Amino acid sequence: SQQGEEDPQALSIQEGENATMNCSYKTSINNLQWYRQNSGRGLVHLILIRSNEREKHSGRLRVTLDTSKKSSSLLITASRAADTASYFCATDDGSGSRLTFGEGTQLTVNP
Amino acid sequence: NAGVTQTPKFQVLKTGQSMTLQCAQDMNHEYMSWYRQDPGMGLRLIHYSVGAGITDQGEVPNGYNVSRSTTEDFPLRLLSAAPSQTSVYFCASSRSYNTDTQYFGPGTRLTVL
Numbered sequence: 001s002q003q004g005e006e007d008p009q010a011l012s013i014q015e016g017e018n019a020t021m022n023c024s025y026k027t028s029i030n031n032l033q034w035y036r037q038n039s040g041r042g043l044v045h046l047i048l049i050r051s052n053e054r055e056k057h058s059g060r061l062r063v064t065l066d067t068s069k070k071s072s073s074l075l076i077t078a079s080r081a082a083d084t085a086s087y088f089c090a091t092d093d094g095s096g097s098r099l100t101f102g103e104g105t106q107l108t109v110n111p
Numbered sequence: 112n113a114g115v116t117q118t119p120k121f122q123v124l125k126t127g128q129s130m131t132l133q134c135a136q137d138m139n140h141e142y143m144s145w146y147r148q149d150p151g152m153g154l155r156l157i158h159y160s161v162g163a164g165i166t167d168q169g170e171v172p173n174g175y176n177v178s179r180s181t182t183e184d185f186p187l188r189l190l191s192a193a194p195s196q197t198s199v200y201f202c203a204s205s206r207s208y209n210t211d212t213q214y215f216g217p218g219t220r221l222t223v224l
Contacts, residue, residue, distance in 0.1 A: 004153075033212070042115075042201055042215035043154070088153055090213075097161060098169060099144070099213065101153035 004032075004089040004102035012108040019076040021105040023089030024069075030092050032065055034074050037086045037104070046074075046087075079109045112137050115216035117202050123222045124192040132187040132219050134202030140214070142205040143185040144169070145177065147198040148218075154201060160185055192223045 007022045023032070031050045035043040049056045049065045049072065056063045062075040076083055086104040093100060118133045136143065141162045146154035146169075156169030160179040174196060176188040185204075189196060199220050203213040 031211075035213075035215075042217045043203075043213070045212045045214070048212055090154075097142075097159065097167070098156055100156070100170070101146075103151070103153045 004091050004100060006087070006089055006102045006105045008105060009103070010106045010108070012110065013079060015079060015081055015109055015111050017079055017109075019079050019083070019107055019109070021074045021087050021089075021107070023072045023074070023102055025072075025089075025091045026070065028094050029067075030094060032063075032072050033090045033099070034061075034063060034072075035088045035090060035101075037088065039085075043088065076107075079107075081109050081111045083107060083109045114138065115202055115204055115214050117200075117216035117219050119219060120217065121220050123224065124189075125224050126193060128192050130189050130192065132189070132200055132202075132221075134185045134187065134216060135183050136185075136202075136204040136214070137183065138204065138206070138214065139182060140204035140206050141182070142207060142211075143179065144203050144213070145175070145185070145187045146201045146203065147171065147196075148201060149198050157187065157200075189221075194223045197221060197223045 004025045033048045034046040037043045047058045060077045065072045088104045090099045090101045115136045144159035145157040148154050155171050158177040160166045199218050201218045202216040205211045
C-alpha cells in the first residue's frame with residue numbers, strides 16, 4: 001500500500017502562477033522527500049525535509065511539513081513551462097531503509 | 112561521474128524467459144535499490160541493499176532476485192518473466208545506509224509478451 005498520497009492528481013496552470021501540491025502519509029517518518037519526473041525519464045531529487053523541520057526552501061521551491069497532520073506541501077513559485085512534470089513525495093518507513101512513493105501529481109504549466 | 116547507469120534501456124521478453132537488468136553507480140554509494148513503475152502510478156520498491164553482501168526485500172519482491180557482490184553493481188534478475196512484470200524499472204542509490212537523497216538511473220522499459 002502507498003504510504004504517501006499526492007493531491008491533486010493533476011494540476012494545470014499558466015506560466016508565472018504558483019503551483020501547490022500536497023502529500024499525506026500514514027505512519028511516523030524520519031524524512032519526507034519530493035522528486036520530479038519528466039516524461040520518460042528517471043526521478044530527480046528536489047528537496048528533503050526531516051521530521052523535526054517545519055519548512056524548507058530551495059530556489060523557487062518551498063516545502064512544509066506538518067507531522068501532527070501527517071502532511072506536506074510543495075509550492076513552486078513563478079512556474080515555468082519547464083516545470084511541467086510529475087511530482088512525487090516519498091517517505092521512509094521509520095526504519096530509514098525503505099522509501100515509499102506516492103502516485104504523483106502531474107503538473108502542466110502552459111506558456 | 113556517470114552517476115547511476117542502467118542497461119538495457121529497452122527489452123522485450125517472452126513469458127517464461129529470464130534476464131538480468133544491470134545497474135551500476137560510480138559514486139561509492141552504500142545504499143542501492145530497485146523500483147518498478149507502472150503506468151500512472153508511483154514507484155514500488157522491489158529489493159534494496161544497504162551495502163555489499165547485504166540485500167533485503169521491498170514491497171513487491173516476488174519473481175525477482177538480487178545480489179550485491181560489489182559496492183558498484185546491483186543487478187536485478189527476473190527468474191521467469193510474466194506479463195505482470197511489464198513495467199519501467201528504476202535503479203537508485205544513495206550515499207548512506209538510510210533513505211537519504213536518492214539518485215536515479217534512466218530506467219529500463221521492459222515488455223513481457
